[in-house]
Each structure stands twice: as C-alpha cells, then as structure tokens.
Amino acid sequence: MRSTSFFFALSLAALTLAQDTSLAEVKRAFDVALIPGNISMVFEPQVLLEVTFSQPSAKPITLRAGRQLLRNETAGPPIFNVIGARSKGPFVVATVDLDAPTPQTRTSAQIRHFLGGNFFLETPRAPTLLTNKTVALSPFRQPTPPAGSDPHRYVFLLFDQSNDFNGQTLVTANTSISNFNISSFASATKLGQPIGGTFMLVGPQAA
C-alpha cells in the first residue's frame, strides 16, 4: 500500500516535470525567458504544443518550456502534438533560434530551424498528432550552437494557417535561414499571433 502510493506520487511528479501541462506555466516561461519581446509577438497560448524528440536508445523526450536538452538529444525531426485544438487544421509550425551566434551577440538571429504548413489533426485515429500533408518550407535543422556559446533558446510556435500561407514566396528552398523574422513573416502571410508554443535550451555538444 505504502509503496504503491509512493510510486504513484513519483510517477505523477515525473509526469508534471516531463512536459507542459498548463497554458499559464508556458506563458510564464516565455515571459521569464523574454521571448515575446525578442520575437516581437504577443504570446497568449490557447493550446499546448507538445514537441517530442525520439531517441536512438532511450524513451522519447517531450519538451517542457525552458527545459535544457543535450545537443545529441535533438537530432529530430521532432513530432508535434496539439492539446486543446479547436480545429483539425491546417496549422503552421515554426522553430527559431533567438540566440545566434551567442545569446550575448544575437547578430544572425533569428535562425529558421523549421517552417512547415499543412499540418492536420487526424481525428479520431490520432486526435492530437499533427500530420503534414506537404513537405516543409524549411526542413528541421538540429541545433548547432558554436563551441563556447551559452545555451540558445529554440522556440517552437504554432499558428492557425492562413489562406495566404500556401501562396507565399518569402521563404523558398533558397532563402537564407539566418536573420529570419517570424513576426514579419507571420504578418506578411497573415498568420496572426501564435496560438501555442514551447521552447528548449540547447548548448554546444559536450566534448
């Protein structure tokens, strides 16, 4: 009896530490990390965006906003789940590094690490899993902070897809991933403000 409740408490604690469960906590984590100011966007999450990295020989890792991962745990591409969605899509997901080349000198930020649209929820088979119906505009790039850098903030944002998104020409296969601006991209393609998000910290690979 005693040990059962002990393990129950333990697994509850592990659950709450493992991933985002509260919109208010995600918003607070974004605010504490100064992310809304850095991306020039309002962040009022309405849904939870779960970002999961599979691991070669361990359990998959689902982010909790602000969690630090080892670089080698972020090979990706990650899979995305949305908790609390009001539609089946389409959705756009964007991932940006705010701290390139270093958090102290953010001259090439934002770096675009992922930009993809036409993500849908396939209810009832997988009611929270996002499935893409087209290839990404920018395929996922693993974080690669330069040696000696402090950890970078890698921010994942979810948008309701606009009618303009599929016709946009701002980002093509040839567009530099450096000095991207998710706020001006979202404004130009009428994505509006993000409806969800999360972020991770990743430093250079330990020697």
Ligand SMILES: *[C@@H]1O[C@H](CO)[C@@H](O)[C@H](O)[C@H]1NC(C)=O
């Ligand atoms: C952007 O984030 C950095 C912390 O990395 C902070 O020093 C700076 O004030 C932020 N800028 C804005 C406009 O919020």
Ligand SMILES: *[C@@H]1O[C@H](CO)[C@@H](O)[C@H](O)[C@H]1NC(C)=O
């Ligand atoms: C990542 O590197 C650490 C050592 O820095 C190692 O302990 C761990 O097993 C590695 N993980 C993966 C997924 O390669």
Ligand SMILES: *[C@@H]1O[C@H](CO)[C@@H](O)[C@H](O)[C@H]1NC(C)=O
């Ligand atoms: C979905 O994205 C993956 C890469 O993450 C890509 O390999 C696949 O072709 C895409 N699916 C479709 C239908 O385009």
Ligand SMILES: *[C@@H]1O[C@H](CO)[C@@H](O)[C@H](O)[C@H]1NC(C)=O
């Ligand atoms: C990208 O550039 C290559 C040559 O530099 C060109 O052939 C190709 O059409 C370009 N693709 C797009 C989408 O602009």
Ligand SMILES: *[C@@H]1O[C@H](CO)[C@@H](O)[C@H](O)[C@H]1NC(C)=O
């Ligand atoms: C991104 O664009 C917004 C306007 O949409 C601007 O206010 C902001 O300063 C730009 N951010 C960067 C890092 O250039």
